[in-house]
Amino acid sequence: MKVKSPLEVYKFLPQTNCGECGFDTCMSFAAHIIDRGVKPTDCPPLVKESEKDPKLKKKLEELIKLTSPEIAEVIIGVGDSAIKIGGEDVLHRHELTFFNPTAFFYDVWDTMDERELDERCGKVVEWKKFYVGDYLTLDGIAVRCTSNDPEKFKEVAKKVAGYGKPMILVALNPECMRAALEEVASYRPLIYAATEANWKEFLELALEFNVPVTLRAKDLNLLKSMAVTFKNAGVNDIVLDPVTEPLGEGLRSTYERVIQLRRTAILAEDKDIAYPIMVTPLVAWTIDADDVTKAYWETVIGSLFVVKYGDVMIFHSLEPYTLMPTVTLRYNIYTDPRTPVQVEAGLREINNPSPDDPVFITTNFALTYYTVESDLTSANIKCWLLVLNTEGLGVEVSVAGGQFTAAKVKDLIEETGIADKVNHKYLVIPGLAARLQGAIEDETGWNVLVGPMDSGRIKGWLEQNWPPKK
Amino acid sequence: MTDKLTLEEFFNLLKKYNVEELEGVRIEGDLEIEIEPGAGIDANTINALVALSQYVNLIQEFGNFLYHTNMALSYLQRLSTALGIPTPFAAPQPVAPITPEVPTVEVPRFEIPEKLVEARFEPYKSEYTGVIQEVTLGATRADGGTREVTVTIGGEKSLPFYFFDADMPHLPVIAIDIFDRRPMLAKAVREHYEDVLDDPAEWAKKAVKDFNADLVTLHLISTDPMLEDTPAREAVKVLEDILQAVKVPIIVGGSGNKEKDPEVLEKAAEVAEGERIMLASATLDMDWERIGNAAKKYGHVILSWTQMDINNQKTLNRYLLKRVGIAPESLVMDPTTAALGYGLDYAYTNMERIRISGLRGDSDLAFPMSSGTTNAWGAREAWMTESPIEGDSPWGPRELRGPIWEIVTGLTLALAGVDLFMMMHPGAVAVLKEIMYTLGGKVEGEAVDPSAWITMEG
Structure with a gap:
């Protein structure tokens, strides 16, 4: 984005504070353009006026140009599952944030037997892992043409399209690609790849x-050419491999090559190569090794370029030990560092607890909270959960850093009135906060039990320890 | 008992027993199965353990290999063979490259140029004004110590592995953690050290000889008043043993107890005089001055540890440099490592900011960084047998999840600028070294056709 301050955007706006955009003032709207929460076309009067007045239209176009991301955005797929790649503005996430998480595609090939094809596609569609309050999922399917037979490729592409996920069509033979596109172009697949030869x-x-x-070349002069x-011929949606x-x-x-492409696009403002970057970790499957080694190395290559500028990737392994780390890393790297990952402090009632049920305490770090909450909920544990404001820090760090203290626990107990909701005075603290046991007992007058080190083990712990023996 | 189980059957079987039960069992190399009283193991579990014994044997045999550039790959090859993971796909069949025929389209529907528009890619070049301080750990006889090798870290003038900007004089190094009493370890880690857990000197030897550690980090956790409360004077005897047992540079840590650590580290500094060990660590909330003075007096390096806060890191570094008078070539920072999925984003960004500030000339932050990458094993994904969340897709064998969790945590932070990793799983150590050596230009690698994947069947 070329502009850095809301003032620079403000001068393009109507400055009427009409509120039609949903913000109270034009200045506030301008600030949200800067942090990329909204686009200039989200200002209804601006759009309406520009339709009438060519001069205003030019002004709007200028604003769009000034506020568009440094790296072009490309959409693969259609409808709800469509995925946006690129659109990045910075080289380091702390400078703003990264915007569109690397899209993960998993390969199938057109000479695969049908059962295997269904199984792989099904896995891509169904795979999920719970993380910070929601499920992480996979993005799409890459269909490789291994038959070199246009009819075969077309048929398999059509079948895969039926799974409703965005697609990459992989074939260097233009006849094969044409055949598939005749069938599935309306799903807006990304095609792979144009080379020096084709x-x-x-x-x-x-x-x-x-x-x-996708344009594919190792020589960056050729890639840029x-x-x-x-671009000159009228293609706007370009991905560079x-x-x-x-x-x-x-x-x-x-x-x-990957770093040079991205850095030159952003720092040297070379618009000719300011496109999303494709990385293909599945290339690890061509090395001479066994399957675990290949999958590990694929994970390593994928992780490397999740951190460093890969916008779209094709993987082969669907093993959990490949999926879990890469999908988690992608979430971590693309988390907006400007928003603290915290939940509200206070008291949560899990599974309609009764006054006999145990009282647990955890921190307001979103990850800790959602982990504990989902463990309790999915294990059908009835309980009261106190959420302490540790300024968004996890248990271990906040105990060490002094954000998780006996005094704050006492305040929380008083604020929530938990003593009136239960008919006992037992508080279960996290295993990682064990060292606060005595201090909390002294401070609050409650009996403090030390729970397990991991909330995934609360169920087993309760069987042994609840109701309390004394 | 001799029935062979498939891997899937095996893990399904394990799933029936929770972690605690399995942890009550130890397997000896000669296939004797020891069951601790009350562990509640039945015949099915014993079958499962017999199946596992093949794997355990492999790990004992593990001691025989030496590091070479392919160690990581061969390690994994053996791991998967031992786990009985089949190779379902045939070797990739290279298909003859497709040379597209130029179609004889009579009326082109779009205007397609005859030739490419020639364009030159001019890569942007970054130059920084700052240089990261070089720090040498360990001292040879010539310098008053008894180490046979020393390790130098730092010296960067660019972002990690950006050789196209500036040379990186030293690639990151890896220390393996050892402890003066049995620590709580994930099973996948513990089984590599089962034979040395009660003998820190043997543990150190194993870390160096078998697992190729560049350094060894001794954690004197028994000094914790909540544990054995070993007196400092007694605890550091283990350090003397370690200095005898191995000839690589040593890092010494306390128990994390704020009152006791300064005393323990001071004693450690005294007995290791001249060896240029690293004292791990000084923090803002303990007597950093005392630890700093000990490092200064006995010629050691100090690790300045803060909790993911760039400003605190700056403050503590300044205290150590200006108030204590630590020499810049004797300071390393630990800005705190959080595991993949458990705050790695904070750790990554904090370290990346620190490194960029150092390169841009902030002399309070221009020091090498250390990472407690072993923290990755705190992630439940690394050690739990199965997801506690009902809706999750299956997590698969944890033996394969744990090491990759440590690798990805380490790799991510390598890209933020970490110079020294403290790790535990030998497979993770080997793979992280392999990728860092690869990015460092030290691995030639076999030539692979980078287009072969496009048409590989499988």
């Missing part, structure tokens, strides 16, 4: 079917 045919396909296209050529190499010097130079 770029003319792929340019035609991208224009004819109006689908986003293709990007300029495609600087070619992922799996090992040694090849992988080191891949790291260099």
Whole structure:
């Protein structure tokens, strides 16, 4: 984004504070444009006036240009499952935030037997992991043409489209790609890939079917030349693949190419290569090793480029030990560092507790809270859960750092009136807060029991320890 | 008992027993199965453990290999063989490259240029004014110690592995954690050290010889008043043993007790005089002055540890440098490591900001960074047998989840600028080294056709 201050945006706005955008003032709207919460076209009067007055239209276009992200945004797929990639503005997340998490695609191929194809597609659609209050999921399916048979590729692409996930079509043969596009272009797949050898045919396909296209070249001069050529010919939805190499010097130079592309786009403002970047960790499956090694190395390559500028990736392994770390890392890296991940402090009633049920305490760090809450809920444990304001820190850190103290626990007990809701005076503290047991007992007059180190073990712990023996 | 179980059956079987029950069981190398009283193990579990014994044997045999560039890969190969994970896919069949024929389209519907528009890519070059301080750990006889090797970290003039900006004089190094009493360890970690858990000197040897540790971190946790409360003078005897047992540089940590640690670290500094160990660590809420003075007096390096706060890191560094008078070449920072999924985003960004500030010339922050990457094992994904959340897809074998959790945590922080990792799982150590050496230009790697994946069947 070229502008940095709301004032620079404000001067393009109607300055009437009409409130139609949902914000009280134009200045407030301008501030939200800067933090990318809204777009200039979210100002209804601005849009309406620009339709009447060519001068205002020009002004709006200028504002759009000034406020559009440094890296182009590309949409793959249609409808609710469509996924947006690119759109980044910074090289380091603390400078603002990263916006569109790396899209994860998983491969199938057109010579796969049908049962296996269904199984893999089903896994991509169904896989989920609970994290910070919601389920993490996978994004899409990449269909590779291994048959080199247009009919076969078309048929499998059609079948995969039925799963409703965004798709990448992988074929270097333009005839195969054309056949598939004739069937599934309306799903807006990303096509892969235009190379030095086939770029003319792929340019035609991208224009004819109006689908986003990947350009693939290790030589960055060639990659840029293709990007300029495609852009000049009228293609806007471009993804760059600087070619992922799996090992040694090849992988080191891949790291260099990816960083150079992104850094030059943002710092040197080279618009000709300011597009989303494709990385293909599944290249690890071509090395000479066993399956676990390949999947581990694929995870390593994927992780490397989740941190460093990969916008869309194709993976092969659907093993949990590949999916869990990469999907979690992606969430962590793309979490907005400007918003503290906290929940409200106070008292939560889990599964309609009665006065006989236990009282637990945890912190208001969102991750800790949701982990504890979901463990209690899914294990059907009836209980009262006190949520302490530890300024968004987890148990271990807040105990060490003095945000989780006996005095604050006492205040929380008083504020929530928990003593009136239960007919006992037992408080269960996290195992990681064990050292506060005595202090909390002294401060509050409650009996303090030390719970397990991990809330996933509360169920077993309760069987042994609740109701309290004394 | 001799029935072979498939991996899936095996883990399904394990799922029936919770973690505590399995942790009551120890397997000896000769297949004797010891069951601790009250562990409540039945015949099915014993079957499962017999199946596991193959894996345990492998780990004991693990001691025989030496590090080479392919160690990580061969380690994993053996791990998966031992776990009986089949190779379902045939080797990739390279398909002849497709050379698209130029179609003879009679009337082109779109205007397609004859030639590419020639464009030159001019990479942006970043230069920083600052340089990260070089710090050497360990001292050889020539310098008054008894180490056979020393380790130098720091010296960066660019972001990690940005060789296209500036040379990176030292690649990051890895220390393996050892303890002066049995610590709580995840099963996947513990089984690699089962034979040395009660003998820190042997533990150190194993870490260096078998698992290729560049350094060893001795944690004197028995000094904790809540545990054995070992007196400082007695506790540091273990340090003397370690200094005898291995010849790599040593890092010494206390128990984390704010009152006791300064005394323990002071004693450690005294008995290791001249060895240039690293004292881990001084924090703002303990007597950093006393620890700092001990480091200064006996010629050691000090680890300045803060809780994910760049300003506190600056403050503590200044106290140590200005008030205590620690030399800049004797300071390393630990800005705190949180595990993947458990605050790694904070740890990453905090470290990245610290490193960029250092490179931009903030001399209070231009020091090498250390990471307690072993913290990754605190993540339940690393050690729990199965997800406690009902809606989750299956988590699969934890033996394979744990090491990758430590690897990804370490790799992420390597990209933020960490110079020294403290780790535990030998497989994780090997893989993280492999990727760092690869990015560091030390691994040539076999040539692989980077297009082969496009048409591989499988």
